[in-house]
């Protein structure tokens with residue numbers, strides 16, 4: 130079995146707990162307006178690896194990941210390559226490495242379950258806490274509903290989840306939505322952390338110019354992000 134990988138990062142510090150090896154999967158069915166990795170979208174790009182190839186790349190560095198860190202499958206959408214992701218997670222577990230999957234719930238839960246079950250934790254991206262806005266941002270319907278289903282499933286199985294939410298002025302920097310999202314998330318004991326992430330334009334150069342709609346949008350201010358933390362009660 131092989132999977133298509135966009136790239137690897139040996140010392141990730143922002144994709145889950147501790148120091149992590151991050152495997153960026155190739156392919157994503159969403160088209161988020163603020164995506165900074167549009168080069169991961171096409172599923173036939175990247176390079177092919179077997180799960181064993183990926184494990185072999187990680188093992189020489191494993192001492193770095195043994196003290197509260199681990200391996201994160203990110204992307205793109207790692208659960209698009211479900212069988213490959215599940216097998217890789219199983220292999221990493223056999224090696225005693227902690228695993229996380231960074232997902233946007235773009236794949237329906239019935240299909241994604243086996244990879245979710247195989248991971249130690251999820252980093253679950255909530256794109257917007259409003260169905261119409263979520264569809265506008267991602268280009269696909271029902272993503273918010275699928276994100277909620279993933280979270281409910283993790284609650285039922287006791288799987289730890291970190292929530293990530295990108296704050297974009299004019300889109301998700303919305304007091305009503307943020308307050309509602311904070312109230313919703315605090316009902317789930319599986320949610321271990323809520324991470325609001327400030328929108329940035331570092332990936333803009335990777336976009337086809339005519340498709341990028343946020344050229345005129347500035348990142349949120351430090352004051353905005355403080356207010357967001359209060360609304361989400363993420364501190």
Ligand code: SF4
Pocket residue numbers: 157158159160161163164165166167169204205206233
């Ligand atoms: S889910 Fe992630 S990789 Fe896919 S379009 Fe959205 S931000 Fe980009």
